[in-house]
Amino acid sequence: MQRSVSAQLTATVNTVSEVVLAIAVAHGPHRDERLAITLDGAPVTAEEVAAPHGGRLHLLTDVQPGTLEVDYRADIDGIAEIEPATQVQRIEYIRPSRYCDSDKLLPVARAEFGDLSGKALLDAVSSWVGSQLTYVSASSRPTDGAVDTYLLRQGVCRDFAHLVIALLRGLNVPARLASVYAPGLDPMDFHAVAEAYVDGAWWVVDATALAPRLSLLRIATGRDAADTAFLSTLSGSLSLQSMTVTATVDDLPGDDLTLLTALR
């Protein structure tokens, strides 16, 4: 499989900032990539930081006020091997996290899905979330978690994924969030999906059903969106001004959401 992706970001840096980018594709398949960053036109150097599950963050320290421009492009050939969960990861991904407050949703999860397990549970949660939620752009707050989304019944891709993850964890299924490039997504943007660990492997659950799962390309992986924001600061302050994302594949696959599919 041949995939090409790109992301261009422009942000205003308001005060001296330490910036984290999570836009590069994760380690795995062969890639040919380029990352160019400038501040008011002058080149900026990024430190690549290894994150869990092959993730690759880029850290910019001491960024002065000005206009930050980021241009990332990559051509990817082949697919990734996904490692099974270690014991400690299995434990970690059953625990509640900031935006997947599975401990609060546990009684709801049990009441709705308590008699299901394995693949049937993944199917049921995916289709329930997909049918109960309405996808509404800009309908959620950055601080919203799965309980908020469950009550509001609307959100964007991260909210769909958070609710899927929280319901699954409430039923003892390890589940995590992956940010991805998503060929076929319309309108094109960064995308986020859930991954659930069943029968010794990680499977993609995307209740939005907005892009074929077979050609999704992993960026960052973590407990929830706190671990995968594409642009954030560790200190200081910036404002995103514009963003363009592209993602294409040589042959856009079909998808059948009732099949288990790994993110490769």
Place this chain on the structure above:
Amino acid sequence: MQRSVSAQLTATVNTVSEVVLAIAVAHGPHRDERLAITLDGAPVTAEEVAAPHGGRLHLLTDVQPGTLEVDYRADIDGIAEIEPATQVQRIEYIRPSRYCDSDKLLPVARAEFGDLSGKALLDAVSSWVGSQLTYVSASSRPTDGAVDTYLLRQGVCRDFAHLVIALLRGLNVPARLASVYAPGLDPMDFHAVAEAYVDGAWWVVDATALAPRLSLLRIATGRDAADTAFLSTLSGSLSLQSMTVTATVDDLPGDDLTLLTALR
């Protein structure tokens, strides 16, 4: 420093369960220890699982209904070296987590402490939390996070630590939770404290001021209590019936909360 600790737990296993114990002291100083686990009197084997920062979980799979008894004893000679945070840990521990919802507390943190940094910030947050909160046994819910504690103004050690951590993260200081054995704690129990990363090292912040920080002994370390529960299940259900914790040190140190002190 010579420390001796023990924990005895008795729990009723209600349904076939997968149980996680986080009661063994973390890797580090030399230790002489014994862990004995029985179910209805018959020995049970635990798998030791390596957790972050030297943590050692014990995993019991396929535990049948019955009475589970756990007896852990350890004598520890010497102190641990604490590793500085890697870049990815520094990022991880600034992010909000389940019970340290720093993204929601950020405006409060800035309004109260926005003009402070470094050691002065740690002092200010520790004494503010210590003076604003009242320690009240059983006053919090397992699902309470830092915002809840901030509003309620009461809690137990984990709530104090969660609020400290959330306020510090809101001001860009990496902060994490450590569960510990705490010689001198009265009444004796498991204890939890915050660790904050300032000037290239991790420092203990214990707003409860209930035990000397110099003789605390690390068990588990993580983002918050979701990562450090001493007894929990990955599946199934159990009920804790009784628990006895002991922790002694050859020479109980004094403490001066205005000094930076690492957890060793």
Place this chain on the structure above:
Amino acid sequence: MQRSVSAQLTATVNTVSEVVLAIAVAHGPHRDERLAITLDGAPVTAEEVAAPHGGRLHLLTDVQPGTLEVDYRADIDGIAEIEPATQVQRIEYIRPSRYCDSDKLLPVARAEFGDLSGKALLDAVSSWVGSQLTYVSASSRPTDGAVDTYLLRQGVCRDFAHLVIALLRGLNVPARLASVYAPGLDPMDFHAVAEAYVDGAWWVVDATALAPRLSLLRIATGRDAADTAFLSTLSGSLSLQSMTVTATVDDLPGDDLTLLTALR
């Protein structure tokens, strides 16, 4: 119908307080009653304040620190006429209130019960709440509202009533809370039930099913428990030390929760 009720409260007044009692039966049937209040043994005078729907509050101003003892006894002969809702009451009781946050529960209410109305809706909500919640003494906080109860799936009578009310309001049914004396309740205590306005009359919905609805005796009525607390302060502080409630009826009726029944 002949009913006899009583309530004895003992409270420690910590600072000079203004105290509100809502323990007297509402206007309606003929009653023979006695209210005796003392502070450290000396008589205290209460001002009777008329509250909505025949409620009768007793207000004690400038109560000095000491031991407050309240002794209320009443014999009630006959039943009350319940007035239909005025237009403004109908509007008021569809609105969300402090502990009946129907605006947040609205999507849940619609998803669960959106195709029902009238008596069938009351039946469905009552039996759903009764079967999904577990009655657990002291399991809720005074600040818990219907959303909290919905998520926790447990509570006491006020929580059951708040959830019933919030779900009904979310479906455009006016609903309110009544605190009552409840002959047959075991263990005996003050009780709280929901009233719903359907087909031009108020009907009792008690998802706890803990006492026959036909012999309930109204005390206070309002939007939720904020309007009906049996003992509260407008200023100052007190601590309840003990409370004894009795309620008997000459002939304890049976109950069939599928029938509409008014609180009389």
Place this chain on the structure above:
Amino acid sequence: MQRSVSAQLTATVNTVSEVVLAIAVAHGPHRDERLAITLDGAPVTAEEVAAPHGGRLHLLTDVQPGTLEVDYRADIDGIAEIEPATQVQRIEYIRPSRYCDSDKLLPVARAEFGDLSGKALLDAVSSWVGSQLTYVSASSRPTDGAVDTYLLRQGVCRDFAHLVIALLRGLNVPARLASVYAPGLDPMDFHAVAEAYVDGAWWVVDATALAPRLSLLRIATGRDAADTAFLSTLSGSLSLQSMTVTATVDDLPGDDLTLLTALR
């Protein structure tokens, strides 16, 4: 004082609806007014419903799908007498309500303002809320209450008023919300302010300081925005398409927020 106000609303009625308007000025000063309502151009009759504190709601029943147009105009001569609070109102307005969750904010209120009372308390709360919050259009959700606003530190006029009210109630001051026409407001819109009961009278507290308090003109009064929405439904569904509000006074007064001023 001569004031002229108007409001024109256009809404799409999606399903058969029962609509409540709260746009007419409250009883009080002499008024010359006109209310014209049409559905797809045909006149619609409204029932006037008396609400608390002179409020006048207009109720439209059985409104069919179509375009609803409302045109209200009034000329007001003179000022209103404001009645002191009855005992039951004083009690009611100290209680927490849906969007003024004073029971949750109580510890914060005490920590910030616990040593103040009377006029000094009103001044302190008003200037604290005015300086801590940023007015940001469309920054809040309809379901946000005072705790949410306190944490977010931003909102619109109703959020400012809710936070003022919740803090005051937490300190035993009766406080309520009034929706008003506000000559001088820019941009012109409906406005909402808090009223606090101190020294036997109701005083206006407007932490937004966006319009002179002396010429505000009361529409509806209640516990919070649940009681004062200018356009809402009791059943059915509608979507507001456009709204124009005007409010003028013959001689726009100045304002000094440190003075107590009643809403007349």
